[in-house]
Amino acid sequence: SLSPSYLDMTECPYMWPFCSQSIYYSAMPMTVNITILNGMGVTGHLLGKPTWHPYTPQNGHHVDVAFNYSAELWPWSGYLAVHITVLKSASDFDGVAQGHVALTIVSPSQGDETEKRMSAVKFPIRVKIVPTPPRSKRILWDQYHNLRYPPGYFPRDNLKMKNDPLDWNADHIHTNFRDLYVHLRNNGYYVEVLGSPFTCFNAKNYGTLILVDSEEEYFPEERLKLQKDVDELGLSVLIFADWYNTQVMQKIKFYDENTRQWWMPDTGGANVPALNFLLEPWNIKLSDNVYEGEFSFADHSVYYASGTSIAQFPREGIVVFQKLKDQGHEVLKGAVKKVDNIPIIGLHQTQTKHGGRIAVYGDSNCLDSSHMQRDCFWLLDALLQYTAHSNLPDEFSRLENQRHRLYLPLKQDEPKRMEDSHLSRYSNVLAENLGERKILALPPCPELAWAKPKPLNVSAPSNLYKQQKLLSIGLDAEQGLLNPPAVDSHAVAWNVARLPGDGSDDNGAPFPLFGFVAFALVFGAFVYHMRFGRASRGSKRRRVMGTQP
Numbered sequence: 001s002l003s004p005s006y007l008d009m010t011e012c013p014y015m016w017p018f019c020s021q022s023i024y025y026s027a028m029p030m031t032v033n034i035t036i037l038n039g040m041g042v043t044g045h046l047l048g049k050p051t052w053h054p055y056t057p058q059n060g061h062h063v064d065v066a067f068n069y070s071a072e073l074w075p076w077s078g079y080l081a082v083h084i085t086v087l088k089s090a091s092d093f094d095g096v097a098q099g100h101v102a103l104t105i106v107s108p109s110q111g112d113e114t115e116k117r118m119s120a121v122k123f124p125i126r127v128k129i130v131p132t133p134p135r136s137k138r139i140l141w142d143q144y145h146n147l148r149y150p151p152g153y154f155p156r157d158n159l160k161m162k163n164d165p166l167d168w169n170a171d172h173i174h175t176n177f178r179d180l181y182v183h184l185r186n187n188g189y190y191v192e193v194l195g196s197p198f199t200c201f202n203a204k205n206y207g208t209l210i211l212v213d214s215e216e217e218y219f220p221e222e223r224l225k226l227q228k229d230v231d232e233l234g235l236s237v238l239i240f241a242d243w244y245n246t247q248v249m250q251k252i253k254f255y256d257e258n259t260r261q262w263w264m265p266d267t268g269g270a271n272v273p274a275l276n277f278l279l280e281p282w283n284i285k286l287s288d289n290v291y292e293g294e295f296s297f298a299d300h301s302v303y304y305a306s307g308t309s310i311a312q313f314p315r316e317g318i319v320v321f322q323k324l325k326d327q328g329h330e331v332l333k334g335a336v337k338k339v340d341n342i343p344i345i346g347l348h349q350t351q352t353k354h355g356g357r358i359a360v361y362g363d364s365n366c367l368d369s370s371h372m373q374r375d376c377f378w379l380l381d382a383l384l385q386y387t388a389h390s391n392l393p394d395e396f397s398r399l400e401n402q403r404h405r406l407y408l409p410l411k412q413d414e415p416k417r418m419e420d421s422h423l424s425r426y427s428n429v430l431a432e433n434l435g436e437r438k439i440l441a442l443p444p445c446p447e448l449a450w451a452k453p454k455p456l457n458v459s460a461p462s463n464l465y466k467q468q469k470l471l472s473i474g475l476d477a478e479q480g481l482l483n484p485p486a487v488d489s490h491a492v493a494w495n496v497a498r499l500p501g502d503g504s505d506d507n508g509a510p511f512p513l514f515g516f517v518a519f520a521l522v523f524g525a526f527v528y529h530m531r532f533g534r535a536s537r538g539s540k541r542r543r544v545m546g547t548q549p
Contacts, residue, residue, distance in 0.1 A: 242269030307363025
């Protein structure tokens, strides 16, 4: 059997997040992970490859499917990854497409059996297809450059949350950024997740690339590709950074009783040196200062939780300044220090003919549902108006006179990477090289082998859900397992299989009455023994004592 046993993108909330966003042409392939449960034996394998059978009357020919699966099923289980994409011919199609994936599982024979055990399984699929959205409504979420605990020590983004020291929530749009995802969907944006380097997506398809709380390094090829995408192809970049300071990182190290080692953070809340490397072509740099505090901006109350500041920004850009507390000084010295004119927001329009826009904000905690004290979704909306639609929001229009207030150079040191960092152990970019920083070779972009469709001119069932029948334990259970009865794959089985003697047959089974009588007899014997057995032993003891001289 399979778990889940089907995919229905029209069934919410059970199929969330698949049901939360329709698929369309040129989108990142949607991947569904399925667990294969093999009850025929501890080992097994797939016979041949899974096959894709689109239903022609239900527009299944608009969908392409690819597979990855376990070479061996052991113990008792394996996996099947189904990748789904929309064909170019359906770029304007709006409707539902259906089909099913068929696979056959084989397990070794047992006992006196002469033939191998085989089981054919079907995985029904129903997907919702919409016309390809405009570029301005398409957002690409960078997941490739987000790292988390375990296995490395990646510290919390909010330094005040001392009872939750590790960044273990995955920083994914469907986990601790779920509220952000729902907000974007409610505002008409389509969000896709990038699980590979920047060299593996077509910038012409997207309006904004979002980087939130990134801990990973970047390949030099990624920076070159992103520079071309922004300056020539009009892609915009929106960055929500976080704190970074090597002295603070050393301060929050701790001794782990399990490994009996001192754990030092592999990076800060975000990898600011890596972000500075990525943004260097546009003269944008972030600092290693850590700030925290509350302020008001555009009629909104904002809480800035353990964020960084802007150290360098283009002359043509717009910068927002606020008064905040120096949290780094508070962590290291234990004293509160307030600082005026801290640059925390930057907006920059590139100066090329078809160039995109770059927006930077120094804190990501207001987007993270884990430790959110006050969301800043309104700020995200305003920044997306700027990056995706080239509209300067009213919140920033009155800041035109601040364009020249911040320009390089400033009197502050550039953030340095932590010495003796173990980031290379968990990085997809760095290699361990005896303490030296070495960049790995750029990995190839993932390529999928799309299955050849085998169309069926049949109608799909209205309800894809089918209850799993219980295994019979009668005298012919073994024969039934080897030769299961044929089941109509399009029928919906709503009846639960009954075990022999389970008391649910219409002719009435005696098991419930028999069980009750047996329990009453055992309980009565126990009570009799406790009452009369004790009295018998007492009288016998008295008779024995009376015969002594």
